[in-house]
Amino acid sequence: MKTITNIKNKISEPTTRALRPFGTSIFTEMTALASEFGAVNLSQGFPDFEGPLEVRQKAAEAIIRGPNQYPPSMGIPSFRKAIARKMMRFYGVEVDPDTEITVTSGATEGLCATLLGILEPGDEVILIEPAYDSYAPISALAGAKIRFVRLTPPDFKLPMDELEAAFNPATKAILINTPQNPCGKVFTREELSFIGDLCIQHDCFAISDEVYEHLVYSEGGHATLLSIPSLRNRGFLVSSTAKTFSMTGWKQGYVIAAPSLSRAVRMSHQFITFSGQPALQEAMAAAIDSPDTYYEWLLDSYTKKRAFLCDALKELGFDVLEPEGSYYTLADVRPLGFDDDYAFCRMLPREAGVAAIPSSCFWSERNCAREYVRFCFCKKDETLEEGVKRLRKWLGK
Numbered sequence: 006m007k008t009i010t011n012i013k014n015k016i017s018e019p020t021t022r023a024l025r026p027f028g029t030s031i032f033t034e035m036t037a038l039a040s041e042f043g044a045v046n047l048s049q050g051f052p053d054f055e056g057p058l059e060v061r062q063k064a065a066e067a068i069i070r071g072p073n074q075y076p077p078s079m080g081i082p083s084f085r086k087a088i089a090r091k092m093m094r095f096y097g098v099e100v101d102p103d104t105e106i107t108v109t110s111g112a113t114e115g116l117c118a119t120l121l122g123i124l125e126p127g128d129e130v131i132l133i134e135p136a137y138d139s140y141a142p143i144s145a146l147a148g149a150k151i152r153f154v155r156l157t158p159p160d161f162k163l164p165m166d167e168l169e170a171a172f173n174p175a176t177k178a179i180l181i182n183t184p185q186n187p188c189g190k191v192f193t194r195e196e197l198s199f200i201g202d203l204c205i206q207h208d209c210f211a212i213s214d215e216v217y218e219h220l221v222y223s224e225g226g227h228a229t230l231l232s233i234p235s236l237r238n239r240g241f242l243v244s245s246t247a248k249t250f251s252m253t254g255w256k257q258g259y260v261i262a263a264p265s266l267s268r269a270v271r272m273s274h275q276f277i278t279f280s281g282q283p284a285l286q287e288a289m290a291a292a293i294d295s296p297d298t299y300y301e302w303l304l305d306s307y308t309k310k311r312a313f314l315c316d317a318l319k320e321l322g323f324d325v326l327e328p329e330g331s332y333y334t335l336a337d338v339r340p341l342g343f344d345d346d347y348a349f350c351r352m353l354p355r356e357a358g359v360a361a362i363p364s365s366c367f368w369s370e371r372n373c374a375r376e377y378v379r380f381c382f383c384k385k386d387e388t389l390e391e392g393v394k395r396l397r398k399w400l401g402k
């Protein structure tokens with residue numbers, strides 16, 4: 006047999022240039038630290054309690070009964086119909102389940118399918134920072150140039166002039182998150198309409214990540230992008246059942262957009278995952294139709310958890326920013342004598358037995374909010390109590 010000799014076994018860098026600037030997700034890093042030190046994990050945003058038993062039973066029954074083969078790429082009809090009913094029930098927005106809804110593997114894939122479906126090299130995408138961790142890498146993978154518009158603590162006001170100036174002939178899309186992770190900002194109808202006007206003026210699209218849509222504590226509630234007339238045919242609404250039904254591991258998300266826009270999403274979705282899991286879709290279809298009492302209970306329960314954690318952190322000496330929505334709160338660590346969120350969060354699990362997220366990871370520059378750390382309150386009451394007890398002991402209070 007012929008052998009090849011004298012070759013250097015050099016393996017070139019496999020990661021694409023676009024992805025190289027992005028390290029391991031901060032959620033992975035902080036949850037690993039929490040496990041290593043047995044810390045109360047108030048970092049990665051997942052509930053430590055199970056979602057509704059009936060929903061899990063429905064999924065189990067569906068798995069046993071079958072079918073368990075590929076469902077339609079766009080999602081099973083009953084799930085899409087339930088999503089369409091929900092859009093009418095909560096927002097008065099009429100949506101066609103056949104042509105306007107695509108079920109995806111969580112909001113994460115929904116965002117990915119949307120961005121990869123519409124962006125090409127040379128396009129610009131406007132991201133509002135603090136921006137959730139997947140927005141920039143996926144935009145970069147698509148070859149798009151990112152233009153950040155920055156919101157800053159403590160009020161996270163949308164700078165209208167800067168936003169307007171960010172739009173230009175290369176702008177293909179703007180991506181917003183309402184309620185926004187990690188600052189809890191909820192976009193008003195006026196802000197959404199302003200974005201809609203800019204999208205018309207520059208003939209571009211708006212994408213809205215609304216995974217925390219049912220966790221809004223401020224008066225006025227949640228305004229969805231698709232309820233803004235100027236954005237009904239230019240907007241992609243990305244959402245997920247993860248937070249609403251406390252099952253982040255199921256990854257049941259979806260994208261809603263006008264038929265021609267949905268075609269772009271479906272085009273990329275079919276080559277990313279092709280389809281989701283039929284039994285979980287069937288169970289979530291029933292979950293979405295839950296009575297109002299379920300949604301009221303969810304909000305009430307999170308309202309109490311939010312008050313408990315914010316009050317406790319204030320009492321411990323943090324300067325706390327109470328969120329309008331989502332299940333996170335930002336706490337300023339300067340009153341406690343610290344000034345660097347990464348150093349604080351890397352030390353906290355070992356020293357205090359509690360884990361949190363350095364908030365500056367959501368900004369493109371570290372200096373933007375390095376005094377703030379993010380604590381989540383999507384945890385059992387006893388977990389939150391234990392976390393506060395440990396922080397109190399560590400601070401000697």
Ligand code: PMP
Pocket residue numbers: 050110111112113114137182186214216244245246247253256257258
């Ligand atoms: N968007 C935001 C703003 C998030 O905080 C998260 C985290 N859950 C996601 C998207 C991801 O959602 P999913 O788990 O449905 O993929």
Ligand code: GLN
Pocket residue numbers: 030032033048049050051186
């Ligand atoms: N959305 C969750 C958070 O912000 C994390 C999701 C993930 O781990 N990718 O904490």
